[in-house]
Amino acid sequence: MEPSKPSTGSPPAEDRSVIRYNARLGMLFFLIYLVIYASFVLLCTFRLDLMSRPWIGGVNVAIWYGFALIGGAFVLASAFLMLCKK
Amino acid sequence: MAITIFLFFVGIVLAMSFYLARKAKSASGYFAAHGEIGWFVNGIAFAGDYLSAASFLGICGLVAFYGFDGFLYSIGFLAGWVVALFVIAEPIKRLGKYTFADALNSQFNSRGITLAAAFSTMIVSIFYLIPQMVGAGTLLKALLKLPEKMWHGVDLHHALGVVVVGSIVMLIVVTAGMVSTTWVQFIKGSMLVGFCTMLTIAILARGIHKDVQPSALDASTGSLNYIGTTPPSPRQVAGIAGDGDSTGSLGPMQFISAVGKSDIIEWKKDPKVANTWHGKVVKGSSLLAPGEYYTGIRSDDLMKKLDFISLMLALFCGTASLPHILIRYYTVKDAAAARKSTVVGIGAIGFFYVLTLFIGLGAMVSGKLDPDTNLAATNLAQTFGDIPFAIITAIAFTTILGTVSGLILAAAGAMAHDLIETVMGYNMTDHVKVRTAKIASLGVGVIAIALGILFRTFNVSFLVAWAFAVAASANLPAIVMLLFWRHTTRAGMIASILTGTITSVGWLLLTKDAFEKVYGLDPAKALAPFSNPGLVTIPIAFVVLIVVSLLTENRREQAVVIHRA
Numbered sequence: 303m304e305p306s307k308p309s310t311g312s313p314p315a316e317d318r319s320v321i322r323y324n325a326r327l328g329m330l331f332f333l334i335y336l337v338i339y340a341s342f343v344l345l346c347t348f349r350l351d352l353m354s355r356p357w358i359g360g361v362n363v364a365i366w367y368g369f370a371l372i373g374g375a376f377v378l379a380s381a382f383l384m385l386c387k388k
Numbered sequence: 389m390a391i392t393i394f395l396f397f398v399g400i401v402l403a404m405s406f407y408l409a410r411k412a413k414s415a416s417g418y419f420a421a422h423g424e425i426g427w428f429v430n431g432i433a434f435a436g437d438y439l440s441a442a443s444f445l446g447i448c449g450l451v452a453f454y455g456f457d458g459f460l461y462s463i464g465f466l467a468g469w470v471v472a473l474f475v476i477a478e479p480i481k482r483l484g485k486y487t488f489a490d491a492l493n494s495q496f497n498s499r500g501i502t503l504a505a506a507f508s509t510m511i512v513s514i515f516y517l518i519p520q521m522v523g524a525g526t527l528l529k530a531l532l533k534l535p536e537k538m539w540h541g542v543d544l545h546h547a548l549g550v551v552v553v554g555s556i557v558m559l560i561v562v563t564a565g566m567v568s569t570t571w572v573q574f575i576k577g578s579m580l581v582g583f584c585t586m587l588t589i590a591i592l593a594r595g596i597h598k599d600v601q602p603s604a605l606d607a608s609t610g611s612l613n614y615i616g617t618t619p620p621s622p623r624q625v626a627g628i629a630g631d632g633d634s635t636g637s638l639g640p641m642q643f644i645s646a647v648g649k650s651d652i653i654e655w656k657k658d659p660k661v662a663n664t665w666h667g668k669v670v671k672g673s674s675l676l677a678p679g680e681y682y683t684g685i686r687s688d689d690l691m692k693k694l695d696f697i698s699l700m701l702a703l704f705c706g707t708a709s710l711p712h713i714l715i716r717y718y719t720v721k722d723a724a725a726a727r728k729s730t731v732v733g734i735g736a737i738g739f740f741y742v743l744t745l746f747i748g749l750g751a752m753v754s755g756k757l758d759p760d761t762n763l764a765a766t767n768l769a770q771t772f773g774d775i776p777f778a779i780i781t782a783i784a785f786t787t788i789l790g791t792v793s794g795l796i797l798a799a800a801g802a803m804a805h806d807l808i809e810t811v812m813g814y815n816m817t818d819h820v821k822v823r824t825a826k827i828a829s830l831g832v833g834v835i836a837i838a839l840g841i842l843f844r845t846f847n848v849s850f851l852v853a854w855a856f857a858v859a860a861s862a863n864l865p866a867i868v869m870l871l872f873w874r875h876t877t878r879a880g881m882i883a884s885i886l887t888g889t890i891t892s893v894g895w896l897l898l899t900k901d902a903f904e905k906v907y908g909l910d911p912a913k914a915l916a917p918f919s920n921p922g923l924v925t926i927p928i929a930f931v932v933l934i935v936v937s938l939l940t941e942n943r944r945e946q947a948v949v950i951h952r953a
């Protein structure tokens with residue numbers, strides 16, 4: 303039996319446009335999240351005073367930001383799912 | 389009782405594996421579950437695969453001992469899924485068949501790429517296996533209430549736990565394959581999230597109580613010292629906001645706020661005087677701010693700050709580079725199902741990671757911690773009774789079984805499908821290929837057992853961060869550039885994978901942690917300037933790929949850039 307090879311044939315033109323659209327959308331969402339995540343890391347590293355400050359309900363900014371990053375990932379992922387073609 | 393419940397859970401896992409083994413006779417069934425797993429089941433199985441010993445035991449332990457810094461792992465581990473979903477999921481599904489090397493090699497049909505990818509898969513899988521095995525040994529030791537029993541620098545009771553888990557997992561993998569692994573992960577992922585939700589509700593209902601050793605405070609000097617044959621809990625609540633000794637039931641954010649307003653004692657054993665511990669009172673607000681574990685954040689030392697940034701980079705980039713996560717994209721039927729299952733996975737994993745903060749803080753204020761950070765979650769469960777303890781321990785154990793099964797499967801696939809068939813050119817029947825993978829599983833399992841015994845003193849989350857750094861350095865540059873840079877060549881990919889793997893592993897072997905805890909050498913003599921290599925080795929792998937690709941571009945072997953097709 304021949305060794306299994308992945309399918310590498312070019313997709314039809316309609317599929318290519320869908321692939322391109324989904325990929326660009328994914329990249330846009332990725333960049334949005336990257337900026338938010340990188341800001342979090344840099345604030346933790348260089349603006350500890352800001353991240354330690356108590357905020358809503360007496361809980362500090364760092365914890366709220368952490369929850370936002372976790373919740374935000376799910377929100378963006380759900381939006382991506384709805385906006386993707388096919 | 390605890391052991392009976394524990395054996396019941398493990399028995400169910402094994403019974404399922406044997407039953408489902410019937411569906412995995414062919415290579416397609418063994419490696420990819422025939423691509424027939426539904427997207428919801430696969431999504432929860434993603435959570436089962438991902439919520440390993442590191443997530444459950446390691447993060448909860450770090451939060452219990454160091455507060456917010458443990459939660460940083462939760463944030464970083466989840467953020468990595470964004471890369472997986474938005475950048476990697478669809479193309480990986482479209483290009484591959486059984487292993488991640490299939491996808492990398494889809495444009496080139498190169499044995500060199502397959503060999504390099506198989507090599508990196510083996511290394512990453514083994515690095516990821518180490519913390520799982522360390523956690524397994526710790527758990528079994530706690531369940532059986534076995535004390536430390538040292539022999540030539542090896543804790544025999546911990547080693548026993550590692551050997552037992554290793555043996556069970558090898559039995560699972562050799563018996564079944566991807567079908568059973570997926571269903572085990574689905575059930576385990578569901579149970580883990582469900583029981584941790586119940587544990588969190590119990591923590592909030594109990595609130596926070598003052599809990600301090602009555603003889604601890606030396607009134608004449610004002611210092612905290614404890615002398616006794618039973619060690620104090622490494623963290624205890626010395627004071628809470630307001631009057632009284634207890635807060636009563638609290639809402640989720642009220643609980644975090646109340647921890648912030650509490651005073652926590654950190655006990656440390658006197659290295660010179662037997663049965664003596666010295667305490668230090670720390671403000672809860674300090675524990676809930678970054679920098680209690682990664683102390684470099686609070687210093688002016690740039691290298692220490694870079695270590696933290698490097699860790700967060702590795703966590704962000706690592707998920708989308710883990711072979712045992714990537715192969716799960718081959719168990720669903722198409723790219724849309726891959727996308728949907730990732731979103732389900734992100735929901736379940738994200739929810740669980742929110743719980744880790746509450747479970748960790750609950751353990752911190754429970755007053756019943758063990759000095760081993762990896763046991764915080766089970767110590768906490770024990771404060772609610774033997775049954776919760778048994779259930780949580782059994783879930784943690786099956787967590788490890790499932791994750792280790794997936795990892796060994798990924799490594800076995802790399803060896804049988806990539807290395808022996810594609811690189812060495814042996815034409816194998818389906819039956820022989822599956823049998824070869826099973827033999828490879830045994831080899832990987834033995835290596836994992838040995839390393840699990842060797843690394844027993846590390847926190848498991850810390851070790852997983854190392855695996856993420858190796859995965860991100862070895863695999864991510866090749867995946868991303870294959871998809872998005874039309875000048876990528878075969879030679880560039882091979883050079884990048886090998887460079888990323890070798891530099892990141894080499895770096896880890898030269899860190900102060902390895903010097904101190906593995907070789908027993910003076911950590912000051914370590915050559916690596918900080919612990920996590922990602923910040924250096926990921927960019928190096930990218931640069932190597934670009935330079936080598938540009939140098940070999942005229943050989944007409946570039947990738948057809950998928951997203952520009």
